[in-house]
Amino acid sequence: SLERRGEQESLSRWVCRRLWRILVPYLAAVAVCQFFRCGYQLSLGPYVLWALNFNLEGQFYFVLVYLQLIAVAPLLYLLTLSCRGGRFCALRRLLFLAAALIASVFSVKHTAALQTYGGGNYLLGGSFLLLFVMGMLAADMGVEIRYRNRAAVCAAVSTVILAGSAAFLLTDRLSLDESLSGWLLRVNPPGITITVYSLSVLFFLFSWCSLGALQNSAVVDRMLSVLAWLGRYTLYIFLYHMLILDWLPVLLPFLMEKSVLKTAVYLGMMTGLPIGGKLLYDRLRRSLTGKAREDGKGVSLRPE
Structure with a gap:
């Protein structure tokens, strides 16, 4: 996103724009959740406290983490650029990752943000900072798979790695993380086991999606397009999924028993309702702004 910003847009302006695009949906979600959680009532005092503490819903902790990471993103972006190119670019990237790891561990052990949940309790989200830096470096490297045979090999390898990491997670039950870091770095913020498992999932998805894209299949391309479209609404799904759940x-009291139908309906509702609400809001906003623009033209064309 920083690479794609306009030529006239400064880093500070980019930060303000991104923060605004996160804060507005978050504040709206706080109001909606308060309305349903508090007996269909809204009260300004509790609303302000919940909005400032990011603790009305458990998942709101990540909004606090995300806001902090967006605020420091320009600095991390400049550091990422300093690692680009040159003879020792790989070494500089490793040093950058090592510094991010040290900062993440320091954050978990010696800082505090708000009493919310998981990574929201620590400055910059604790180990979420490391994952954020890893994502920026990966994006800067422009990693891609261009050939079908390589994609097939990567897909097979990623499947084996994912199966191995999942098996270790199920058998170890985070005892390794607990022995190294106690209860601080286990699930949230993620410790070593969850980090490795998450990276294996990303490698798995990246490999198989790359293989699918290289098949030149209209069906696969359509599926990938749908997934990319859903990715535009992940913030709204994240904000409301627990309330809907x-x-x-x-x-739907008739869907109490575990079944494929229940899973499908729940997933559909948890994704469909937030997306539908966002699309309805966008359509209403375009309608109102278009009407206001037409009214403004009518006033300007009216003879004096």
Whole structure:
């Protein structure tokens, strides 16, 4: 996103724009969740406290983490650029990752943000900072698979790695993380085991999606396009999914037993309702702004 910003847009302006695009949906989600959690009532005092503490819903902790990471993103971006090119670019990237690791561990052990949940309790999200830096470096390297045979090999290797990491996670049950870091770095913020497992999932998805894209299949291309489209609404799904999940048993009491139908309906509702709400809001906003623009033209063309 920093690479794609306009030529006239400064880093500080980019930060303000991104923070605004996160804060507005978050503040709206706090109001919606307060309305349903508090007996269909809204109260300004509790709303302000919940909004400032990011603790009305468990998942709101990540909004606090994300806001902090966006705020420091320009600095991390400049450091990423300093690692680009040259004879020792790989060494500089490793040193950058090592510094991010040290900063993440220091954050977990010696800092505090707000009493929310998981990584939200620590400055810059604790180990989420390391994952953020890893993502920036990977994006800067422009990693891609161009040939079908290589994609097939990567897909097979990623499947084996994912199976191995999942098996270790299920058998070890985070005892390795607990022995190294106690209860601080286990699931949230992620410790070594969850980090490795998450990276294996990303490698798995990247490899298989790359293989699918290289098949030149209209069906596969359509599926990937749908996934990319869904990715535009992940913030809204994230903000509302727990509220929807808590209300679905009340609205759909006939789906109490575990079944494929229940899973499909729950997933569809948890994704469809936030996306539908966002699309409805966008359509209403375009309609109102278009009407206001037409009214403004009518006033300007009216003879004096």
